[in-house]
Amino acid sequence: DTGVSQNPRHKITKRGQNVTFRCDPISEHNRLYWYRQTLGQGPEFLTYFQNEAQLEKSRLLSDRFSAERPKGSFSTLEIQRTEQGDSAMYLCASSSTGGWYQETQYFGPGTRLLVL
Amino acid sequence: AQSVTQLDSQVPVFEEAPVELRCNYSSSVSVYLFWYVQYPNQGLQLLLKYLSGSTLVKGINGFEAEFNKSQTSFHLRKPSVHISDTAEYFCAVRAKLIFGTGTRLQVFP
Numbered sequence: 001d002t003g004v005s006q007n008p009r010h011k012i013t014k015r016g017q018n019v020t021f022r023c024d025p026i027s028e029h030n031r032l033y034w035y036r037q038t039l040g041q042g043p044e045f046l047t048y049f050q051n052e053a054q055l056e057k058s059r060l061l062s063d064r065f066s067a068e069r070p071k072g073s074f075s076t077l078e079i080q081r082t083e084q085g086d087s088a089m090y091l092c093a094s095s096s097t098g099g100w101y102q103e104t105q106y107f108g109p110g111t112r113l114l115v116l
Numbered sequence: 117a118q119s120v121t122q123l124d125s126q127v128p129v130f131e132e133a134p135v136e137l138r139c140n141y142s143s144s145v146s147v148y149l150f151w152y153v154q155y156p157n158q159g160l161q162l163l164l165k166y167l168s169g170s171t172l173v174k175g176i177n178g179f180e181a182e183f184n185k186s187q188t189s190f191h192l193r194k195p196s197v198h199i200s201d202t203a204e205y206f207c208a209v210r211a212k213l214i215f216g217t218g219t220r221l222q223v224f225p
Binding site for chain 2: 004033035040041042043044045091093104105106107108109110
């Protein structure tokens with residue numbers, strides 16, 4: 001088990017461009033989460049999947065953001081028409097189903113996005 | 117609604133000294149609490165968690181935390197810190213993980 005991986009680790013883009021990030025969870029984990037972390041703040045929940053179903057989305061997830069997990073394994077997070085305010089670290093985490101409140105989330109290293 | 121407050125944004129401490137990082141929470145339902153550590157340029161790593169049972173929870177790297185329902189607190193402690201403990205520490209509540217703003221622990225030699 002290699003843990004949660006995220007690609008790319010860093011992304012620099014110009015305002016208005018689209019970007020896509022990938023997260024590969026721990027293989028036996030059926031839950032996958034996306035968080036966003038800005039400088040000096042704690043991570044903020046964006047959305048989560050159980051298998052391929054997207055079960056919850058935060059109000060932080062504007063219409064420009066879309067996340068998918070088509071086969072219940074890896075997930076992608078796309079940001080369309082990026083804005084400078086999108087600059088942040090995007091974190092992915094995964095967990096297994098062991099009672100909703102008993103899971104432990106394992107985090108990936110994150111993708112740091114800089115929008116110029 | 118749930119929320120987490122970390123009262124100290126930075127805690128400077130000398131090596132081998134004890135440390136306490138404070139966390140207070142609010143929740144209208146049963147509480148499940150977590151402490152995560154984030155080393156520079158790395159992802160979040162679970163230190164410890166409280167789900168039920170004993171209110172004193174022991175985690176990795178010599179850290180422990182005590183759940184205090186009456187004071188709605190879940191403070192993190194270590195009796196003797198090392199330079200390698202320098203990192204950002206986050207308190208979080210519930211499975212969706214609502215995080216506090218973090219406390220930067222700086223350990224000086």
